Amino acid sequence: MAQTNQYTKILLSKKIGMEVHSYSEGYGTVYDSKNKKESIVDSLGNITFESAHSISHIFKNRFILTSGESGYKTKSAIIDEKGNELLPLDDQSFNTPWLSKKRIISSKEGKEAVYDYQGKEIIPYSERILFVAEDRFFVKKDKVWFLYDLEGKQVSPREFKEDYHFENGKALIINEDNQSEIIGKNGQTLHKFSTQIYSLASYPYLITKSRTTGKYGLVDAEENILAEEIYDDASPEYFGAKEYVYLRKKGKATVFNKKDRKLYPNNFKYLTPLFNDLFSVYSDKSKKTGVGNLNGEIVVPQEYDFVQSFSISGKDFIYLKKGQEEQFLNQDLKNILDQNTQVIAFYPDQLIIKKQDGYYQFSVLNRSTSVLKDIVAIKEQEPDFFNIFNLYSKPVVCRNASNLYGIIDGKGKEIVPFIYDDIIAFENSENEIVVKKQDKYGVVNFQNEPLKDIIYDKYYWQKEVLKLDKDKKTDILYFTRFKNSGSRL
Template sequence: MHKYLFLLFCLISAPISPLCAQEYRVAIAVARIDNTIKKAPNGKYQLWKHPDSLLIDNADSIVFKNREWYYIRKDGRQGLYDRDGKVVIPIEYDRIEQLSGYLFLIEKDGKKGVFNTDGRKILDTIFDEIENKGYEWSDKARLYVRKNGKYGLCNERGEYLAQPIYNEIKGNFYKLELVKDDGTDYLLSFKHFVSDGITILHKFVLETDGIRSKDFYIFRKDTLCGLLDEEGKVFMKPQYTKLVCRDIGYRFGTTPWLIACKGNNYGTIDIYNNVILPFQYKSIRATSIVGCLAVETETGKRFYDYETKKFINDYTFDEYHTSDLYTAIKKDGKTTLISNDTKKMMFPYKYQDVFSQFHHPYFCVKLNNLYGLVDANDKIIIPIMYEDRLWITCGDKIVIKKDGKYGIINLKNELLYGMINHIIVAYNDFFDIYDSMKENTRLDADLNVIQEAKK
């Protein structure tokens, strides 16, 4: 083959005389004959490696797929050859299907097995079902097998990771739940088996130096929670009624904190079971505010800054709701905002509710069931006099409702459109006016009619 390719290269590179052209055509023909599928006079198919090397004769079909594999059917059986003419799977199976770039499913007499691309049978045809849960491009397989109604798990070498004794396999790549009649076993990272009547609740990762990491698993046995390391060994014996980690206190080279409950009292610990916050609080919750926990004390809920290891004592609250820049906190039915950055209260508890405005430094406030706009210093921007929430859109425009009628104002509270009896709905760059008696009207951001909007 190499001499023919060399001849072809030389002929293409040289000027083509009539004699050379003839030689050129011969070279092309020879190159194409290599691994050639031919149809014989009897209607059967042949696979030739060279013009004088017949690999397969009297085949019912030969199909070349993915520029790599010859699928051959003969006498009702199927086999597989590679593009070099090497036998990968002998012609003795009912069906062959590619599971991944490295594995093929085989089937014979209703039972399934697996070959790899090196031509080695890694699973005999003894299974009812085989499914590859690994990545198609990876040489690492995760083969779910079913035999006699039970499930098991094999790797790419055909070795059992879990014997086929389970009713169901659930979970993902780092934690598989292997369910059987008398309980659930766990397989961690497809390596480490865990049983002994425990339930794995959650995984978290400890980054040790920005490159390497260690996995830890929160588990429950009976009614108490503890920690397993990445090999499934007990790292912290079960002793807490609740254990939660959400990367609290996370930094490279530092120890994560966990929220723990002992009896009815909450505290925080590190993974070595050192107490950070004592067990004397009604509840502790992780928040979306960077560096803060919500801790419920006898006097109310407070934020605890676990970076400075201090409580924020400026205020207490009953409830909170966090957005990107601000957190609304509520106490005794009144609401205010704090800055997620500074953790400072922006104005006293005085409003029924407060809503942040996207991309604007203003807040819609509700007082006596009416709505207005204030800034971060609690200065009135739009008087608190309207019947629906106010949202800034189309630059500086706001849809309002007053006395049952609708209009559009600007940030100076100047009426730009209305008041009308029809509902006005604001979008990012247009308004729709809904009229049950005719086609709806659409206005652009400058309040010009741009079309008749469909109902």
């Protein structure tokens, strides 16, 4: 397994005797508190450049050098790992909000220009420049905007009153005739509308908004009316398969199904899509969740505490939990779990379940089980862990028959050895885990890299920081976010 940037940073810090910051792609930065200088360090621990000025890492071997002497204007430069100035130190600041590895915007004396990372000017200084797509800029000249590509070429003679951002190669604008219009990346007209378009997030279906009543409706790209402007609000499906648009009136949702271009009035306020035109539906009255279909019919009663869809081994399932009762429904809404079975973890290829007093890997394809040997307990994750960013479980913290803790992944492989008195894994997206031995605490990650020695008396989890106390002194470790892809570890 490749060594993580986080662990490389720790090893380099120990090697050079100074804390390495922002390490990635072979380089990091270091601040020496003794001589008050900042440096660039490579992956071998070599200091490649040192300066009294501030150094910020952009990517790989590109950095921003910023001078900030008291009483003087701030000056900035783009440098490489050896300190060579690719864009010379000047009264300028740099805009890298999207962390592009191709272009950077320089702001100087109230104007802006675009450069590449070799220091070549791509777009000369203008009134304003905005990055509006992966390969497009809007450039303001004489109070109007023009569209440019990454090579600094103006792609259209068309003038725009405002800047607009592109989504999937399209932008929604208000044109010269005060009409809603959709343009392509070369400024060309794709569609014009007589009605006001509110959002193109569900293109080719478009949410409209009445200029007189403020009510919402829906049209297609040819302006055929799909839903009259009678709704209090409208929202597209932003994640997942993006099959629906939700229109709401008086607290009830009407669902537009893109597949058949039809409207389905419902009695539910909010619906979360599952699969096959099924939705989880929440009852404000009972505070419970069930499953409904497009026609507004309840197909699973609203009596469950938690409802979530999962794709396992290429098939779709619905997980239901009510108190101690759990079900795992297939596409026919048949439960494939035996009675008194508890699902411990969900992975792309299989489940980990608890049955009676044993733990097993469970195949959803043939319902076969394989015992997890020597595992006597597994720490469970809370159901609210699962969301669009955490589609599957983390590797699980287990206790073996020797009363020692370790971690296994979705395939049952040991990834953190069973040598600890306890392991504390945090919810959400944290990659760091606290380990305990002989009443002392340390930190490792899911790659089993030691991040903090097991020498601390206490630990605290505080938002983005893990605090560890020893001898009335506190060390901190910033969390890196755990990008969960199930069995990737």
